[in-house]
Amino acid sequence: MRYVFHVFLLLSALCLGYGCSDGDHQEVAVALYDGKIPMMVTHDVTMLISDSGIIKYRAITPTWVRFGDDTQIDSVTKGAYQYFPDGIEFEQIDTVFEATETIVADTAYNWESRQMWHLIRNVSVTSRKGEKFQTNDLYWDMKKHTVYSDSFIHIERADNIIEGYGFTSTDDFTKYEIKQTNGIFPLRENAAATSSATTTAKGEESDEQ
Structure with missing residues (x-):
């Protein structure tokens, strides 16, 4: 294409x-x-x-x-x-x-x-799911329908914030991965602070409409 x-x-x-x-x-x-x-x-x-x-x-x-x-x-x-x-x-x-x-x-x-x-x-x-992604460097391969970055990435989701380095995603931002996660921070009131960071964070689009 x-x-x-x-x-x-x-x-x-x-x-x-x-x-x-x-x-x-x-x-x-x-x-x-x-x-x-x-x-x-x-x-x-x-x-x-x-x-x-x-x-x-x-x-x-x-x-x-x-x-x-x-x-x-x-x-x-x-x-x-x-x-x-x-x-x-x-x-x-x-x-x-x-x-x-x-x-x-x-x-x-x-x-x-x-x-x-x-x-x-x-x-x-800002994706169609309402999630927000912020970085200072992003490559977008339209032929492969992918985006990627080796820079710092900040993602705001419905219930938490994810930060890390190294990011790949489909170009509709429904399936993504952070290579090195620095932290996951809950947004819900009175939620306990997250104590550990995983090495990989993935976002999957829900099948529910």
Whole structure:
């Protein structure tokens, strides 16, 4: 399966310094993003992301930067990617376009050919079960429908809070695992403090509707 991006420009601005003018003033400076010269910069964008012709996600971002195929990613790798320096918000949507899950991050990268996202800083997820996940670093593999992180993870559930390091989950956040649990803290009133931490914490979606 391959996700397809449908882009809606609510208020777009393509201004890399070429041909932009204000009266007699000719703009000649080229804006750098991520330390590189971008192929395109667009502002105030709403994207609909589909899988097999079905709209799965709505993404909203104030700044969308695209880099071409010849962009030097590191010392040995070149390739096209997308950069979202001013944050991005995803909404998983149902057939009537109601949001069932939200994902927010301060910064994001997307490698469209690999269907891979990297979300950075203040990553916050609210699942369809109402559980909340918070971390500062999260990878999202749309091809495999999984998310993972090696960073600290904070999870708020109906009856407790789980914290730890190292996290893997399905991308609907219904089945997840923390590799190293630091603590489980009850939320119920007058509950006794948890005295021990397990090495693995798993969340399973209930079969009850």
